[in-house]
Amino acid sequence: xxxxxxxxxLGFLFTLGICNSQxxxxxxxxxxxxxxxxxxxxTAINASQIEEKDTKADALIRKEFNSxxxxxxxxxxxxxxxxxxxxxxxxxxxVAYGEKNKMFIHGHTLIWHSQLAPWMxxxxxxxxxxxxxxxxxSTIVSKYKGxxxxxxxxxxxxxxxxxxxxxxxxxTLGENYLIDAFKLAAQADPNVDLYYNDxxxxxxxxxxGVIKLVENIKTHGGKIDGVGIQGHWRLDSPSLEEIxxxxxxxxxxxxxxxxxxxxxxxxxxxxxxxxxxxxxxFEGSAEMNPYPKTLPDxxxxxxxxxxxxxxxxxxxxxxxxxxxxxxGVHDGQSWLNxxxxxxxxxxxxxxxxxxxxxxxxxSVMRLKELQNKELVKKHALKN
Ligand code: 9MR
Numbered sequence: 001x002x003x004x005x006x007x008x009x010l011g012f013l014f015t016l017g018i019c020n021s022q023x024x025x026x027x028x029x030x031x032x033x034x035x036x037x038x039x040x041x042x043t044a045i046n047a048s049q050i051e052e053k054d055t056k057a058d059a060l061i062r063k064e065f066n067s068x069x070x071x072x073x074x075x076x077x078x079x080x081x082x083x084x085x086x087x088x089x090x091x092x093x094x095v096a097y098g099e100k101n102k103m104f105i106h107g108h109t110l111i112w113h114s115q116l117a118p119w120m121x122x123x124x125x126x127x128x129x130x131x132x133x134x135x136x137x138s139t140i141v142s143k144y145k146g147x148x149x150x151x152x153x154x155x156x157x158x159x160x161x162x163x164x165x166x167x168x169x170x171x172t173l174g175e176n177y178l179i180d181a182f183k184l185a186a187q188a189d190p191n192v193d194l195y196y197n198d199x200x201x202x203x204x205x206x207x208x209g210v211i212k213l214v215e216n217i218k219t220h221g222g223k224i225d226g227v228g229i230q231g232h233w234r235l236d237s238p239s240l241e242e243i244x245x246x247x248x249x250x251x252x253x254x255x256x257x258x259x260x261x262x263x264x265x266x267x268x269x270x271x272x273x274x275x276x277x278x279x280x281x282f283e284g285s286a287e288m289n290p291y292p293k294t295l296p297d298x299x300x301x302x303x304x305x306x307x308x309x310x311x312x313x314x315x316x317x318x319x320x321x322x323x324x325x326x327x328g329v330h331d332g333q334s335w336l337n338x339x340x341x342x343x344x345x346x347x348x349x350x351x352x353x354x355x356x357x358x359x360x361x362x363s364v365m366r367l368k369e370l371q372n373k374e375l376v377k378k379h380a381l382k383n
Contacts, residue, residue, distance in 0.1 A: 028063065029365065030063050030064045031064045031065065031350075031361075031364070031365070032063075032064055032065055032066040034365055034368040034369070035324075035368060036066075038314075038315060038318040038321075038368075039314070039318055039321045039322055039323055039324055040066050040067040040104045040322065040323040040324070040325075041064070041065055041066060041067065041323075041324055041325075041326075042065055042066070042067030042068060042069060042103075042104065042106065042323055042324065042325030042326070043061060043064075043065045043067075043068060043069070043325060043326050043328065043329050044068075044069045044070070044071040044108075044261065044325065044326070044327050044328055044329075045061065045068050045069070045070065045071060045094075045097075045329065046071045046072065046328075046333060047072070047073055047090060049061060049329065050070065050073065050090060050093050050094045050097055051093060052097070056355055057329055057330070057355060060329060060330070060351065060355050061101075061329055062101055065103070065329075066102075066103050066104060067103055067104035067105070067106060067323055067325060068094070068097065068098050068103050068104075068105060068106070069106045069107075069108045069260070069261075069325055070090075070091070070094045070107075070108060071327070071328070071335075072115070073090040073091060073094060074091050074094065074107055074108055074109070075108070075109060075112065075114075075115040076110075076112065076115065076116050076117055076120060076136065077115045077116055077117045077118075078090065078115075079091055079140065080117060080120075080136055080140075081117050082117065082119060083119050083132075086139060086140075088143065091144075095144055095147050095148065099147065104149050104150075104323065105147065105148050105149050106148070106149065106150050106151075106152070106260070106323070106325070107140075107141075107144065107148045107150065107151040107152065108151075108152045108155070108197070108260075109151075109152035109153075109154075109155040109197065110136065110137050110140065110141070110151060110152065110153050110154070110155075110181065110185065111133070111136075111137070111153060111154045111155065111169060111177070111181045112152075112154070112155035112156060113156065113157075113165065113167035113168060113169065114155075114156070116168070120132065120168065121168055123168060123172060124172065125172060126172050126173055128172075129168070129169065129172035129173050129177075130173065130180070133169075133173075133177070133180060133181060133184060134184060137153075137181060137184040137185050137188060138184055138187070138188045141184075141185050141188035141189050141192065142188040142189065144189075145188065145189040145192070146189070146191070148189075148192060149192065149193065150192060150193035150194070150195055150225070150226065150258075150323075151185060151192055151193070151194055151195065152195050152196075152197040152228055152260070153181050153182050153185045153194045153195060153196065153224075154178055154181050154182070154196055154197070155197045155198070156197070156198050156199065157169075157170075157178060157196070157198070157213065158198055158201075158206055158209045158210065158213065159206075159209075160200060160203070160205065160206055161205050161206070161209070162205045162206050162207075162208045162209025162210075162212070163209065164209075164213075175216070176220075178213060178216070178217055178222075179216065179217050179220045179221075179222045182194055182217050182222035182223060182224050183221070183222050183223070185223075186222070186223040190223075193225040193226055193256065194223060194224055194225050194226070195224070195225065195226040195227065195228045195258065195260075196210065196213060196214065196217075196224060196226075196227055196228065197227075197228030197230065197260055198210065198228070198229075198230060199230040199231075199232050199261075201227070201229055201230075201246065202229060202238040202242045202243050202245075202246040203238065203242065204242070204245075207245070207246055207249060210227060210250070211249060211250075211253065214227065214250075214253050214255065215253070218253075224255065225255060225256055226255050226256035226257065226258055226322070227250040227253075227255050227256075227257055227258070228258045228259075228260035228261075229243075229246060229247075229250075229257065229258070229259050229260065230259075230260055230261040230262075230327075231259045231260065231261055231262035231263070231327075232261060232262075232263055232265075232327070232336075233262070233263070233264050233265075233306075233310075234264065234265055234269070235264060235265075235266060235302055235303065235306050240309060240310070240313055243310070243313060244313055244316075244317070247313075247317045247320055247321065248317075248320075251317075251320040256320070256321075256322045257317075257320050257321050257322070258321065258322055258323040258324070258325070259314070259321065259323070259324045259325065260323070260325050261325065261326075261327040262310075262324060262325060262326050262327060263326060263327045263328065263334060263336060263348035263349055264303060264306055264307065264310075264348050265336050265346055265348050266291070266295065266299050266302075266303055266346065266347050266348065267288070267289070267290070267291075267336070267344055267346050268287070268288055268290070269340070270282055270288065270340055270341065271340075282341045283341060283342055283343055284343070285341075288341055288344065289341075289343075289344040289345060291345060291347070292344075292345050293345075295347045299347075300347075300358060300359045300360070301359060303347065303358070303359070303360045304358070304359040304360040304362070304363035305363065306360075307350070307360040307363055307364050308363040308364060308366075308367050311324075311364045311367055311368075312367060315367070315368075315371065326349055326350065327348075327349075328348075328349055329349070329351060329355075330349055330351040330352060330353055330354075330355050331346065331347050331348065331349050331351065331352050331353045332352075332353030332354075333353075334346055334348050334349060336348050350364065
């Protein structure tokens with residue numbers, strides 16, 4: 001256990017408002033300040049937030065978060081729309097926004113089967129694919145060398161059973177594409193942290209798949225620094241036990257763990273309904289969109305409890321976790337309003353669509369405040 005010196009104790013007291021005096025500048029209570037020293041608190045931002053078009057959202061982002069990920073604009077279809085043309089207009093603005101606000105900047109994502117430019121999807125042979133990967137990864141990573149802090153080098157390469165997903169990359173290059181991608185990224189910027197990022201990787205089978213994938217990259221001389229657990233979760237799953245097992249399993253590989261796309265859906269899932277087929281048309285169905293106007297208090301409370309238990313676990317393993325990023329700033333912006341059914345009203349984040357903190361926000365903040373109080377108490381007892 002680290003020694004707590006008096007200046008740190010004073011810091012705690014200021015945060016708790018115990019040491020408040022008009023002449024003393026206190027740290028503003030916010031997610032990023034409360035979890036300072038534990039892990040970065042990040043958010044995904046969309047194009048209008050990058051361009052600071054929404055002044056209220058901009059103020060909230062700068063107050064609460066110290067890390068950013070681009071929700072879409074860094075994906076290949078936007079940044080590399082044609083074989084011989086890159087479009088860095090938005091990515092330049094994104095990086096400048098992070099630098100201006102002294103934030104940890106995460107790059108999402110280099111190699112992903114989805115949101116590909118149409119010309120990439122048509123690549124048929126291995127020579128052409130190798131040339132594409134070299135050009136794509138080297139150009140983008142070296143352009144932002146020393147400015148982007150970590151990259152999702154490969155995103156979502158696994159099936160649910162832990163086998164490799166059929167994609168244009170696997171079809172043309174075989175499983176070596178993973179090793180090549182990580183080597184190319186490390187060559188372009190030897191100091192940037194390189195991640196494998198995926199969803200459902202707290203599930204046992206898929207987790208085994210990640211472990212195999214990481215070991216294979218390492219055995220063949222690739223550099224990989226971390227695993228990104230996306231964290232698109234539900235109120236009751238995955239269990240805290242499986243999340244904890246995953247944190248431990250990935251860090252045992254010598255890797256950093258980041259929670260990269262955290263949100264918790266409160267809506268029914270069509271796949272859970274017996275015989276339900278997601279292709280069925282559920283749009284406009286009241287059964288599937290039960291809270292179109294407001295979230296009942298009982299569900300707000302459930303969401304708050306779920307977030308508190310998740311963050312309690314994160315704090316327990318803060319030595320292994322370097323970043324927790326939410327997938328969006330507020331509920332109104334969440335992709336979960338349109339997936340897996342379009343046009344629903346979901347409530348998966350800590351801020352509501354009016355940008356007001358929810359019960360879930362307070363529960364996460366309170367957790368940290370209680371922990372600080374405990375430390376103050378222990379320190380007082382010692383002296
Ligand atoms: O939030 C993103 C949404 O706006 C896009 O339409 C969608 C396209 O696939 O991608 C969403 O973000 C995804 C992320 O890039 C990778 N992991 C899953 C996220 C949610 O689908």
